[in-house]
Amino acid sequence: MTVVWNKVKLLLVDLDNTLCDSFHTLSKPQWTFVEKKLREKGWDDCADKMNENFGSQGFLKTLKSCGIEEYKIRYAIRQYDKADISKLELFHDAHHIMDLDIPTILITRGEPSLQKRKIKHLGIKKHFEEIVIVDTFGNKGEEFEKIRKKKGLKASEILVIGDRMEEEIAQGKRLGYPVVLVRRPGWPVKHIKLKPDISVRTLKTIARHLKR
Numbered sequence: 001m002t003v004v005w006n007k008v009k010l011l012l013v014d015l016d017n018t019l020c021d022s023f024h025t026l027s028k029p030q031w032t033f034v035e036k037k038l039r040e041k042g043w044d045d046c047a048d049k050m051n052e053n054f055g056s057q058g059f060l061k062t063l064k065s066c067g068i069e070e071y072k073i074r075y076a077i078r079q080y081d082k083a084d085i086s087k088l089e090l091f092h093d094a095h096h097i098m099d100l101d102i103p104t105i106l107i108t109r110g111e112p113s114l115q116k117r118k119i120k121h122l123g124i125k126k127h128f129e130e131i132v133i134v135d136t137f138g139n140k141g142e143e144f145e146k147i148r149k150k151k152g153l154k155a156s157e158i159l160v161i162g163d164r165m166e167e168e169i170a171q172g173k174r175l176g177y178p179v180v181l182v183r184r185p186g187w188p189v190k191h192i193k194l195k196p197d198i199s200v201r202t203l204k205t206i207a208r209h210l211k212r
């Protein structure tokens with residue numbers, strides 16, 4: 001699908017690693033904290049497996065793919081969600097998207113209390129028409145459809161912007177939404193069969209297209 005920029009009536013924008021640099025300013029200290037907590041429990045095998053796979057995919061997916069038991073995963077997530085977020089920073093190009101004159105909804109997946117703390121810390125609430133937090137175990141695609149129906153829009157009128165191929169990009173694409181992948185330095189892109197309609201290295205590129 002080609003993105004018809006002048007038809008876009010709504011943006012659905014991801015938070016972590018799209019608008020803010022969660023990988024460098026939050027994830028690393030967060031994983032180190034969880035590792036310490038797992039070792040305190042005597043679960044060194046989990047801590048080792050987790051470390052070996054740092055950065056290859058998200059936290060939850062990593063724990064699941066390591067074959068760690070469900071109750072240990074739940075414990076790890078509880079620790080993860082306690083993390084100090086004071087160092088979390090917006091990317092320099094975030095305002096190019098947030099300041100556009102197009103209705104924008106922030107849609108982020110994670111533990112709601114943690115995501116809320118991040119949004120408050122970044123001070124970005126005012127830039128969005130709505131903020132949707134999908135639970136850690138939830139699915140963004142279902143929320144995309146709820147929003148689309150509520151707004152009475154066609155899929156082609158909504159632009160999905162995010163960094164995760166296997167998540168918002170794949171789910172948006174399957175539902176027929178135009179999707180833009182944002183590639184961030186040091187943050188690996190997982191390759192899957194589906195391709196984004198466009199891949200950019202800065203949100204400025206998207207903003208430039210949308211301003212025309």
Ligand SMILES: [Mg+2]
Binds near residue numbers: 014015017018
């Ligand atoms: Mg993300």
